[in-house]
Amino acid sequence: MKIALLGYGRMGKEIEKIALQRGHEIVIKSIGEETYDIKKADIAIDFSIPSSAYDNIRNCIDNNVPVVSGTTGWLDKYNDIVDLCNQKKGAFIYASNFSLGVNIFFELNKQLAKMMRTLNQYTVSIEEIHHTKKLDAPSGTAITLAEGIIENSHKKAWELDTKTSEENIPITAVRTPDVPGTHTTTYASEVDAIDIKHTAHNRKGFALGAVIAAEWLQNKTGVFTMRDVLNLG
Numbered sequence: 001m002k003i004a005l006l007g008y009g010r011m012g013k014e015i016e017k018i019a020l021q022r023g024h025e026i027v028i029k030s031i032g033e034e035t036y037d038i039k040k041a042d043i044a045i046d047f048s049i050p051s052s053a054y055d056n057i058r059n060c061i062d063n064n065v066p067v068v069s070g071t072t073g074w075l076d077k078y079n080d081i082v083d084l085c086n087q088k089k090g091a092f093i094y095a096s097n098f099s100l101g102v103n104i105f106f107e108l109n110k111q112l113a114k115m116m117r118t119l120n121q122y123t124v125s126i127e128e129i130h131h132t133k134k135l136d137a138p139s140g141t142a143i144t145l146a147e148g149i150i151e152n153s154h155k156k157a158w159e160l161d162t163k164t165s166e167e168n169i170p171i172t173a174v175r176t177p178d179v180p181g182t183h184t185t186t187y188a189s190e191v192d193a194i195d196i197k198h199t200a201h202n203r204k205g206f207a208l209g210a211v212i213a214a215e216w217l218q219n220k221t222g223v224f225t226m227r228d229v230l231n232l233g
Contacts, residue, residue: 007048072140096140098209
């Protein structure tokens with residue numbers, strides 16, 4: 001594949017390494033300020049910044065270039081992109097986290113929420129730890145975890161840096177140098193606690209998952225998720 005990297009920071013560089021190892025070609029490396037012809041690419045992988053992601057994705061879909069995005073912080077416009085993709089018969093995957101392990105973790109999180117649904121003596125909370133250069137808080141991965149719990153419990157919403165209540169899920173965001181990403185869902189009672197946790201050791205897992213998603217998306221039409229890529233449905 002000829003790949004456009006939209007966003008060439010640490011993740012973009014890691015994706016480049018993985019893509020080259022898997023026999024692909026990088027034809028565009030955008031840092032967000034230069035002009036480029038997206039039509040040169042067979043597919044685009046967007047790991048830019050929240051203020052650029054929407055325009056990047058829209059440009060790809062308008063030009064019939066399939067696009068995979070892992071940028072968080074722009075999702076207030078997600079439904080607009082879905083509508084555009086369906087209208088243009090494009091191809092699009094968004095994931096808050098492309099790590100294969102994290103996407104299995106998402107499914108475990110949902111199953112645990114179902115099991116805990118009637119056990120009111122337990123309170124649920126989420127903690128996410130990332131490097132100090134991460135721009136958004138909470139992480140998109142933490143939000144996805146919270147949404148998975150909300151779908152399968154009596155909880156109504158998540159809140160950042162607050163105490164638990166009958167309706168909300170508190171998320172704590174911690175920023176520490178050189179931490180790729182650690183996420184923990186905890187159910188605590190007076191007598192015990194249940195934790196499920198995912199710890200990323202480096203960015204390779206995120207990069208590999210993004211490239212695998214791009215390979216999977218080729219020659220497809222529609223809006224997909226990593227559940228489709230990994231056949232977790």
